[in-house]
Amino acid sequence: xxxxxxxxxxxxxxxxxxxxxxxxxxxxxxxxxxxxxxxxxxxxxxxxxxxxxxxxxxxxxxxxxxxxxxxxxxxxxxxxxxxxxxxxxxxxxxxxxxxxxxxxxxxxxxxxxxxxxxxxxxxxxxxxxxxxxxxxxxxxxxxxxxxxxxxxxxxxxxxxxxxxxxxxxxxxxxxxxxxxxxxxxxxxxxxxxxxxxxxxxxxxxxxxxxxxxxxxxxxxxxxxxxxxxxxxxxxxxxxxxxxxxxxxxxxxxxxxxxxxxxxxxxxxxxxxxxxxxxxxxxxxxxxxxxxxxxxxxxxxxxxxxxxxxxxxxxxxxxxxxxxxxxxxxxxxxxxxxxxxxxxxxxxxxxxxxxxxxxxxxxxxxxxxxxxxxxxxxxxxxxxx
Amino acid sequence: xxxxxxxxxxxxxxxxxxxxxxxxxxxxxxxxxxxxxxxxxxxxxxxxxxxxxxxxxxxxxxxxxxxxxxxxxxxxxxxxxxxxxxxxxxxxxxxxxxxxxxxxxxxxxxxxxxxxxxxxxxxxxxxxxxxxxxxxxxxxxxxxxxxxxxxxxxxxxxxxxxxxxxxxxxxxxxxxxxxxxxxxxxxxxxxxxxxxxxxxxxxxxxxxxxxxxxxxxxxxxxxxxxxxxxxxxxxxxxxxxxxxxxxxxxxxxxxxxxxxxxxxxxxxxxxxxxxxxxxxxxxxxxxxxxxxxxxxxxxxxxxxxxxxxx
Numbered sequence: 001x002x003x004x005x006x007x008x009x010x011x012x013x014x015x016x017x018x019x020x021x022x023x024x025x026x027x028x029x030x031x032x033x034x035x036x037x038x039x040x041x042x043x044x045x046x047x048x049x050x051x052x053x054x055x056x057x058x059x060x061x062x063x064x065x066x067x068x069x070x071x072x073x074x075x076x077x078x079x080x081x082x083x084x085x086x087x088x089x090x091x092x093x094x095x096x097x098x099x100x101x102x103x104x105x106x107x108x109x110x111x112x113x114x115x116x117x118x119x120x121x122x123x124x125x126x127x128x129x130x131x132x133x134x135x136x137x138x139x140x141x142x143x144x145x146x147x148x149x150x151x152x153x154x155x156x157x158x159x160x161x162x163x164x165x166x167x168x169x170x171x172x173x174x175x176x177x178x179x180x181x182x183x184x185x186x187x188x189x190x191x192x193x194x195x196x197x198x199x200x201x202x203x204x205x206x207x208x209x210x211x212x213x214x215x216x217x218x219x220x221x222x223x224x225x226x227x228x229x230x231x232x233x234x235x236x237x238x239x240x241x242x243x244x245x246x247x248x249x250x251x252x253x254x255x256x257x258x259x260x261x262x263x264x265x266x267x268x269x270x271x272x273x274x275x276x277x278x279x280x281x282x283x284x285x286x287x288x289x290x291x292x293x294x295x296x297x298x299x300x301x302x303x304x305x306x307x308x309x310x311x312x313x314x315x316x317x318x319x320x321x322x323x324x325x326x327x328x329x330x331x332x333x334x335x336x337x338x339x340x341x342x343x344x345x346x347x348x349x350x351x352x353x354x355x356x357x358x359x360x361x362x363x364x365x366x367x368x369x370x371x372x373x374x375x376x377x378x379x380x381x382x383x384x
Numbered sequence: 385x386x387x388x389x390x391x392x393x394x395x396x397x398x399x400x401x402x403x404x405x406x407x408x409x410x411x412x413x414x415x416x417x418x419x420x421x422x423x424x425x426x427x428x429x430x431x432x433x434x435x436x437x438x439x440x441x442x443x444x445x446x447x448x449x450x451x452x453x454x455x456x457x458x459x460x461x462x463x464x465x466x467x468x469x470x471x472x473x474x475x476x477x478x479x480x481x482x483x484x485x486x487x488x489x490x491x492x493x494x495x496x497x498x499x500x501x502x503x504x505x506x507x508x509x510x511x512x513x514x515x516x517x518x519x520x521x522x523x524x525x526x527x528x529x530x531x532x533x534x535x536x537x538x539x540x541x542x543x544x545x546x547x548x549x550x551x552x553x554x555x556x557x558x559x560x561x562x563x564x565x566x567x568x569x570x571x572x573x574x575x576x577x578x579x580x581x582x583x584x585x586x587x588x589x590x591x592x593x594x595x596x597x598x599x600x601x602x603x604x605x606x607x608x609x610x611x612x613x614x615x616x617x618x619x620x621x622x623x624x625x626x627x628x629x630x631x632x633x634x635x636x637x638x639x640x641x642x643x644x645x646x647x648x649x650x651x652x653x654x655x656x657x658x659x660x661x662x663x664x665x666x667x668x669x670x671x672x673x674x675x676x677x678x679x680x681x682x683x684x685x686x687x688x689x690x691x692x693x694x
Binding site: 001004009074263264272275278279280281285290294297317363370376378380 | 602
């Protein structure tokens with residue numbers, strides 16, 4: 001057991017920091033405040049991801065056979081930590097490389113890999129995730145969007161909601177069902193968002209411009225070759241995808257950066273002399289560093305190819321606590337930031353209030369950890 | 385970055401486990417709050433576990449692993465100070481157990497009834513005081529450590545180690561608080577998990593109720609976070625890491641203890657039920673070094689520098 005970085009890992013982190021210093025424009029903070037799903041950040045992601053690709057860093061954690069460089073799990077994570085702390089200049093494309101690509105590697109056929117990998121690898125495409133529905137949020141298995149089998153493919157009808165990045169997405173990783181009930185009837189379709197019958201409507205929200213949408217599907221034809229995996233295999237694929245998604249975002253890194261920034265501001269105007277302020281800042285700091293180590297423990301598990309347990313669910317809870325603590329600290333002691341004086345604080349606030357909701361509700365994480373980590377008995381289902 | 389034990393670390397912990405197993409340690413059945421295991425103390429000394437940090441090739445983290453394991457036992461033994469703090473401040477490390485205190489020398493301190501040495505942070509100096517037989521009166525307490533108070537501190541000769549040593553002393557103390565808390569939390573949680581899986585109400589184990597499950601997961605997360613923060617602080621021996629670890633531990637202790645007792649109902653309030661052996665040590669650690677606010681301020685100062693406008 002030890003908690004240091006190797007010289008190679010330190011050099012890798014410095015390389016990413018240098019790249020960020022060189023490639024982020026002077027007005028980057030003005031772009032980043034709108035969130036990863038905004039028009040501005042999505043447009044910039046296509047410039048930035050191309051630079052990452054040119055540097056061999058966009059998909060360097062992918063296997064060589066898919067154009068990557070077999071980058072270690074830790075190096076991939078270090079890069080993600082630095083990028084997220086900087087406001088995630090990959091915009092929505094972090095999702096492409098972190099889990100869409102790896103899922104396609106595992107479950108896609110050769111034709112799908114040939115079609116979808118090049119644009120992901122060049123940083124020119126945006127995917128969205130068609131999971132949640134008006135009546136299927138945490139209870140994802142109850143989704144109702146239909147995929148009726150027709151000659152040559154599927155006819156999709158239904159609606160998705162809370163869909164991040166849908167406004168600018170070119171593709172959707174869509175869950176739909178071929179029969180009325182059961183997890184086995186769910187299929188995953190790789191949908192072209194320009195298909196006739198797809199309508200996207202932005203939902204005005206507290207969490208920023210372009211982050212969440214409704215997506216409506218009216219007789220949308222999806223060719224059979226766009227089915228991912230086999231019919232009946234979707235739940236296995238979703239479980240694999242969520243494992244990559246839920247811990248993929250080192251949110252605490254952005255919170256820690258904002259806390260450092262807040263401390264400097266408070267020091268500059270003398271408010272940090274107040275021991276109550278330092279007390280609260282220190283507690284928020286402890287939560288950030290706790291989240292960091294909990295997540296590192298999960299990364300270590302991946303890096304050593306140890307069997308996955310529910311530690312990721314525990315770590316998600318730690319991340320949420322950190323995000324909220326930093327947000328609450330700044331809201332209480334720096335309310336002027338939310339009164340138009342600090343766009344970055346507003347951006348952090350908008351991310352933090354979604355911390356326990358995005359990527360799966362916090363309560364679901366607690367349920368999973370109760371069963372899989374603490375081995376507690378399941379709560380009996382209520383009789384209907 | 386490696387969260388697994390090294391071969392050496394695994395060997396140390398295996399040896400410690402064998403030693404503990406050989407003693408057949410059980411939670412005291414009588415109404416004893418401060419169960420000190422002199423037998424364990426003697427075996428740990430004999431086995432060289434308490435001077436691990438002074439041995440070639442071993443460091444503070446290896447000592448922290450031992451302290452965390454010992455804290456899991458339902459009896460107390462003075463190990464954290466001997467392993468993590470005392471080697472830097474004692475000329476003769478065999479003069480143990482070692483008690484530590486912050487504030488006036490008249491205050492009660494953990495392990496003082498059996499201590500041979502007291503290290504006292506009196507604000508502007510760090511004092512080392514050898515404790516002769518009969519110099520301490522025991523203090524009755526709910527805290528599950530033996531507590532004592534010097535009968536006549538003015539009469540005892542002390543050695544001034546200087547105010548300059550206080551930074552290191554407090555840093556090591558903070559690491560000790562976190563690491564010991566981690567072990568205590570793990571055993572307390574294990575005890576309660578066993579209870580909620582077997583205790584039936586409304587025809588099913590109370591651990592199947594979501595209201596209880598969620599709070600137990602939160603408690604587990606607190607325990608794990610304290611563990612990693614404590615180990616990392618021991619590894620780095622860094623001012624900020626130590627204060628962060630102690631902040632998190634002391635901040636977590638109240639809700640952790642309250643929830644765990646809550647889930648055991650009235651049974652958790654009895655002396656027969658062993659939960660208090662861990663929770664009442666945790667509650668004792670809550671107030672050390674000024675409590676969570678003092679640690680949080682120390683963390684803020686260590687990480688962000690001088691609090692004054694610069």
